[in-house]
Amino acid sequence: MFYSNSWTKCLIYLIFITSGNSECPKPQVERNQNVVLTNDALLKNDFPEGSEVLFQCTNGYMKAQGSESITCTSGEWSTLELICKKKDCGVPKEMPHLTYEFDKEGTLFGASARAICDKGYQVQGSSYRQCYATGWSGRSRCEVVTCEEPIDIMNGMISEKPDKQFPEYGDVIQYSCDEGYTLIGNISIECEEDGEYSFLPECKDVNDIPLKPTTISASITTSTVPPTIQDVSDIPLKSTSITTSTVPPTIQVSGRHHEIGEHDINAATRNAAAKGSVIGIVIVIVILIVLFVLYFQKRKGSYQTGEDSRRKEELLQFQND
Structure with a gap:
């Protein structure tokens, strides 16, 4: 009888001890929480009563609020309160003649930015930059567009140009013609934003230039x-x-x-x-x-004088005598 009661008491005590030291399963987190277990927690296999494990924000995220740890109590883990948010890379460093166009993420982790140069300048380096956990990727800068060395024209010459081998955007080169030739087109060309010149002028013989239509005038x-x-x-x-x-x-x-x-x-x-x-x-x-x-009027007047016909005969006879 004595042995029976002792064994019963021992069995109850063992059950009590076992239930009080129950272990917790390996902690799990939801994917959209942007948190992960620390390396130390990942290496553990057993999580007895009272165990504590730590979490951290995933790559590209940083702690916003809450505790990073949870505790095993009665075989269950406490609620994780850690909240993580995306890192902000901020606006890239300002460079001359350079601006950026950002996507909907702005300057947050995972965003991209397109480098845009002012007119007459072109991108050197990265045309697109990505916001990573360590900051913006790549480097971008804008350099002025240059044109090829200007050439002479037939029967003419370059009269004025910039003091540099390769003219830059906006530079002007002027031309003149040899004696006996006239310039057709603009007197100057300009280095344009695409690295090309405007149309070259021509020098033509003055005798080969067609005249305008001729106007003929006649007077009578x-x-x-x-x-x-x-x-x-x-x-x-x-x-x-x-x-x-x-x-x-x-x-x-x-x-x-x-x-x-x-x-x-x-x-x-x-x-x-x-x-x-x-x-x-x-x-x-x-x-x-x-x-x-x-x-006719004169002849008619000589016959109508009004004289007497007999008087006329006398006069005629007198003249004859």
């Missing part, structure tokens, strides 16, 4: 002087000679390439002469009509 002058009649007795009975002066048109042609043929000049002269002849004939006809009317 007709001079006709009618006779002056002051008295009927001044009218000559014989035919009157009338001179009509027709001045052929003067054709002025300017330039070497007037493109006017001999046929066109002769046709213009014939037209002018025909017009002058018609005008002269019309004037002669008018003058002859006027002369005829005046002469």
Whole structure:
């Protein structure tokens, strides 16, 4: 009986001790918490009652608030209170003529930034930079665009250029032509943002330059002087000679390439002469009509004097004696 009670007491005591020293399982965390066990905690396999393990933020994250440790109590772990947030790389260092374009993450861990240079400058180094746990990756800078060494042009030369072998963006090179040649195009070229020059000018012989279309002007002058009649007795009975002066048109042609043929000049002269002849004939006809009317009136006046016919006979007889 004594042995039976002793064994019962021992069994109860062992059960009590075993239940009081229960172990906890290996700690687990959710993936979206951005935390991990420390290396020391990862190396442990047993987590008895009262054990404590530490957590830390994952790569690229840093502690925002809460405790990093949990404790095993009655076979269960306490609640993890550690909260981690993304690291901030901040704005990259400022460089001349350089700006950055950030994505939706801004300057936080995992974000990317595109390097942008001012007009006339180009990126050297990294065109894109990444925000890592240690900061921004790579380096970026902007250098001015340069053009090739300027060349001479045929029948011309470079009259002015920058004092450097390779002109930079915005530099201007001026040209001039040899004697007897004229410059076609702009007098100067400029180094542009793509590293190329604007169109080169040309020097051409002045005799090879086509002239503008020629304007032809023609003038016709007709001079006709009618006779002056002051008295009927001044009218000559014989035919009157009338001179009509027709001045052929003067054709002025300017330039070497007037493109006017001999046929066109002769046709213009014939037209002018025909017009002058018609005008002269019309004037002669008018003058002859006027002369005829005046002469007829004079003859009619000599027969209508109102004298007696018998008196006229006496006068005639007296003259005959």
